[in-house]
């Protein structure tokens with residue numbers, strides 16, 4: 001393991017274990033995809049090819065999966081919340097999830113039975129919005145708790161998305177997760193959390209399986225191209241771990257080089273890799289970053305082994321990196337399409353551009369004319385005021 005420091009980022013390089021077990025595979029994506037396709041709001045999100053940028057920097061191609069239009073929620077997260085809620089309700093109501101889909105939940109008797117269930121979760125914003133929306137779909141109630149410093153627009157968006165009541169606490173993200181878990185236990189609500197805890201693994205696994213829809217769509221949209229490099233942003237790492245595991249399976253012998261990308265102040269996966277004892281570690285303190293969705297202090301235990309064993313690089317980035325990504329998506333190269341990508345969505349593009357411009361990073365990442373790069377813009381302008389401020393104030 002080697003660590004390198006650059007102007008506004010640090011990076012750890014390691015040799016990935018190409019034989020590590022893969023808990024989320026291509027075949028695991030079939031069930032969530034079938035469920036998502038049964039939802040009235042389902043459409044595949046677009047995969048864009050930024051060929052002008054790729055030509056400019058001398059790489060083969062840069063693909064971006066754009067999640068800003070997912071279910072009208074401006075982020076990918078509803079994939080996990082909705083699928084997990086579906087699986088929980090199937091289990092509680094004795095419905096066979098292998099055969100059922102959303103149409104079963106439109107039957108009068110099932111809708112009536114769903115009314116008694118109340119869900120609780122903690123969120124930086126997007127997961128809570130997904131849970132609120134899913135609760136409305138299934139006719140349930142939801143209680144959503146948010147860390148201090150959350151902008152009011154994100155809280156309001158959660159309530160407007162569905163049937164949740166959303167509250168901003170005076171706790172940081174990790175403490176808010178504990179608070180929601182304790183309240184759920186006390187009130188008899190069902191905790192639907194996108195990260196695992198000791199003895200709480202099944203529901204986060206279902207959430208991660210829900211994210212596989214995104215991976216499966218992407219793999220088929222790439223039309224036979226196989227990524228050589230994948231950059232995945234991480235909060236607790238559930239999304240990154242699920243997608244990484246899927247693509248390690250999908251790519252077979254030609255494993256991509258996966259980079260896990262976090263904000264400098266909340267780089268818990270990075271920190272765990274840096275300590276290097278094989279265990280996950282928590283980053284404490286008051287993390288200040290505009291990447292709200294990535295502002296998490298503890299990696300998700302379910303995916304930690306994948307992140308630990310399969311990744312080639314870990315990055316910890318200053319906010320300037322994601323600001324650059326947001327602006328560059330908004331004002332693209334040549335004939336590339338313009339994308340609306342929020343603070344947590346654009347960091348991988350900002351990082352990629354920095355890497356392509358730095359001979360040292362380019363060499364480290366083995367980026368060359370054969371590189372087929374995959375990025376996921378995980379959110380649109382989930383904080384519209386912040387988005388406007390950043391994209392208008394900064395020149396590329």
Ligand SMILES: Cc1ncc(COP(=O)(O)O)c(C=O)c1O
Nearest residue numbers: 126235236237238239293378379
């Ligand atoms: C837009 C966005 N991107 C990425 C992530 C990271 O996902 P995870 O917490 O599973 O690492 C989040 C988490 O909330 C998010 O909201």
